[in-house]
Amino acid sequence: MDISQISxxxxxxxxxxxxxxxxxxxxxxxxxxxxxxxxPAFTISIGSGSGLLEGLIVHYDKNVSVEGVEVDSRINRYIAEEDMNIVGGGWGLWSAAQQAAAWMFVYPRDPKLITKYIDTYGGQNVDFIVWLGPRVDWPDYELRFCQSPFSELSFPDHIGLTPYETVVVARRPC
Incomplete structure (x- = not known):
């Protein structure tokens, strides 16, 4: 099924x-x-998997650019090939992350990877980070954000998630 039909x-x-x-x-x-x-700013989705969420975002608004980062290109089904970036293994970092205006982590597997990205590429170009995942997993990640430059956390409500999922937007304090 293509992204248009899914949307x-x-x-x-x-x-x-x-x-x-x-x-x-x-x-x-x-x-x-x-x-x-x-x-011309863009978002990277680290661990984009099939790219379904990213593909739907870009399909809905052509003015938003979301590039995927994944360990295996065969997993991707919905992100345009030119917007898909491959890293060497689960701990691999994509160096162009430092040029992105936003990062998105959807159901990330390990809090240490987020810390590694922030420590390596979380310079001034990155405005904010979006974390989407199970509410029960958030405490494992919260300390990583609180001890980083992205310690100003917001928890938007009523944005179309299940009761067991949450989104956190992490920004630099003003």
Whole structure:
């Protein structure tokens, strides 16, 4: 099924898709497209998997650019090939991350990878980081953000997630 057909299935309430950990809703896509920077700035999605969420964001708003970062190009199904970046293994970093205006981590596996990205590439170009995942996992990540330059945390409500999922937007304090 192509991204256009999938986008027509989106409802205000979250729906599970077989190739995305996160339940996705039209409400969530609208929220993320309003949050993420517009071109020429871009967002990277670290551990983008199939690219379904990223593909839906770009499909909804052509002024938003989201590039995927993954360890295996065969996993990607929805991100344009020119916007897909491959790293060498689960701890590999993509050096162009330092040029992105925003980073997105969807159901990340290890808090240490976020710390590694922030310590290595979290310079002044990165305005904010979006973390999406299970509420129960957030405490494992919270300390990493609180001890980083991205310690100003917000928890948006009513953005089309399941009750067991959350989104956190981490910014630099003013």
């Amino acid at each position: 027509k299935q989106l409802l205000p309430e979250p729906k599970r898709f077989p190739d995305c950990c996160l339940a996705i809703s039209g409400t969530l896509i609208i929220y993320l497209t309003s949050l993420l920077p517009k071109k």
